[in-house]
Amino acid sequence: MASSSSYSSSSCNSPCAACKFLRRKCMPDCVFAPYFPPEEPHKFANVHKIFGASNVSKLLNEVLPHQREDAVNSLAYEAEARMKDPVYGCVGAISVLQRQVIRLQKELDATNADLLRYAGDSCNRGTGRGPHHVGQNSGSYNFSSPYDPYGDHRNQRSSGQGNM
Amino acid sequence: MASSSSYSSSSCNSPCAACKFLRRKCMPDCVFAPYFPPEEPHKFANVHKIFGASNVSKLLNEVLPHQREDAVNSLAYEAEARMKDPVYGCVGAISVLQRQVIRLQKELDATNADLLRYAGDSCNRGTGRGPHHVGQNSGSYNFSSPYDPYGDHRNQRSSGQGNM
Numbered sequence: 001m002a003s004s005s006s007y008s009s010s011s012c013n014s015p016c017a018a019c020k021f022l023r024r025k026c027m028p029d030c031v032f033a034p035y036f037p038p039e040e041p042h043k044f045a046n047v048h049k050i051f052g053a054s055n056v057s058k059l060l061n062e063v064l065p066h067q068r069e070d071a072v073n074s075l076a077y078e079a080e081a082r083m084k085d086p087v088y089g090c091v092g093a094i095s096v097l098q099r100q101v102i103r104l105q106k107e108l109d110a111t112n113a114d115l116l117r118y119a120g121d122s123c124n125r126g127t128g129r130g131p132h133h134v135g136q137n138s139g140s141y142n143f144s145s146p147y148d149p150y151g152d153h154r155n156q157r158s159s160g161q162g163n164m
Numbered sequence: 165m166a167s168s169s170s171y172s173s174s175s176c177n178s179p180c181a182a183c184k185f186l187r188r189k190c191m192p193d194c195v196f197a198p199y200f201p202p203e204e205p206h207k208f209a210n211v212h213k214i215f216g217a218s219n220v221s222k223l224l225n226e227v228l229p230h231q232r233e234d235a236v237n238s239l240a241y242e243a244e245a246r247m248k249d250p251v252y253g254c255v256g257a258i259s260v261l262q263r264q265v266i267r268l269q270k271e272l273d274a275t276n277a278d279l280l281r282y283a284g285d286s287c288n289r290g291t292g293r294g295p296h297h298v299g300q301n302s303g304s305y306n307f308s309s310p311y312d313p314y315g316d317h318r319n320q321r322s323s324g325q326g327n328m
Contacts (some may be wrong), residue, residue, distance in 0.1 A: 009319065022181050031191065034234055049219075050215065050219060051214065051215060051216070051219070052215070052216045052218075052219055054216075055213075055215070055216055059175055059246075059250055061248055063177060063250050063251055067251045071250065071251045072252050074251065074252045074253055074256075075253070075256040077179065078253060078254070078255060082223075083284070086210055086223055086227050086235065087227055087234050087235045087236045087241060088234065088235075089232045089238055089239070089253065090254060091238040091241050091242060091254065091257060092238075093258055093260060094254065094257055094258060094261065096265075097258065097261035097265060098223075098261065100261075100265050100266055101261060101264050101268065104265065104268035104269060104272060107246065107267060107272055108268060108271055108272045108275060111275045111279060112275055114279055115275060115279050118279065118282035118285075119280075119282065143298065151325065
């Protein structure tokens with residue numbers, strides 16, 4: 001939202017960051033202008049370096065107008081991650097998060113097993129008090145790895161937000 | 165590794181998927197050939213559509229030879245995710261995983277709190293048995309959100325694998 005409001009206030013005076021970078025005249029119907037304000041030159045430079053201006057333009061025209069800001073921000077995030085880590089890009093973050101999820105799920109299972117044991121002891125002593133977290137998570141995450149850097153993932157399920 | 169071995173066995177007979185797609189002669193020193201075997205035409209087509217052949221070629225030349233297969237596979241993963249979800253691409257998967265991590269951490273904290281209560285009860289009754297999972301996780305994940313689709317993430321820390 002910051003981008004759009006910045007654009008509104010400055011578009012009359014200077015070309016958007018994309019047109020400035022590409023050294024072209026910024027027209028009133030410029031597809032980049034609402035999402036690449038002149039105050040954020042690096043945002044377009046990164047996206048241009050990784051995806052290319054033509055591909056970004058095509059993608060913006062393929063999505064609905066209200067989705068364009070999210071699309072640009074996700075492209076900018078991917079581009080920045082790829083510049084910081086040319087080998088893995090933001091897929092590196094996916095691997096890290098996947099490992100965190102697996103580790104947390106294992107620890108939660110182990111803790112729940114402990115809790116069940118304690119609850120069993122209490123029941124045997126007739127306290128009648130039961131654990132209220134036990135069993136909430138078993139099998140509920142259905143986590144499957146979307147990225148194996150050494151494998152072929154053409155047949156893996158999509159991990160895009162729209163499919164999860 | 166599958167890509168490299170496929171290439172070794174088939175490169176003498178047919179151009180790599182990239183050169184076939186780009187309709188050019190596949191030379192022995194083709195930078196694409198080891199990673200885009202003719203048996204996987206969609207892999208290059210996806211990467212070309214999202215990043216562009218020129219950007220992929222540049223990136224391959226920027227990383228070390230032993231990192232190139234991982235780089236190509238992560239690009240292929242990103243490209244496929246972007247084609248399935250043009251708005252969020254693989255950043256959608258990052259958001260989903262982030263929410264899973266936060267939810268699991270909260271549930272683990274709650275379960276540990278329950279376990280501590282049961283362990284306290286046991287100690288009060290003189291059993292002397294303590295929980296062995298309690299406290300393993302408190303604050304150990306240092307999770308900070310790498311992607312806010314409505315915010316400006318230029319100042320957020322990198323989430324690339326090399327930096328975590």
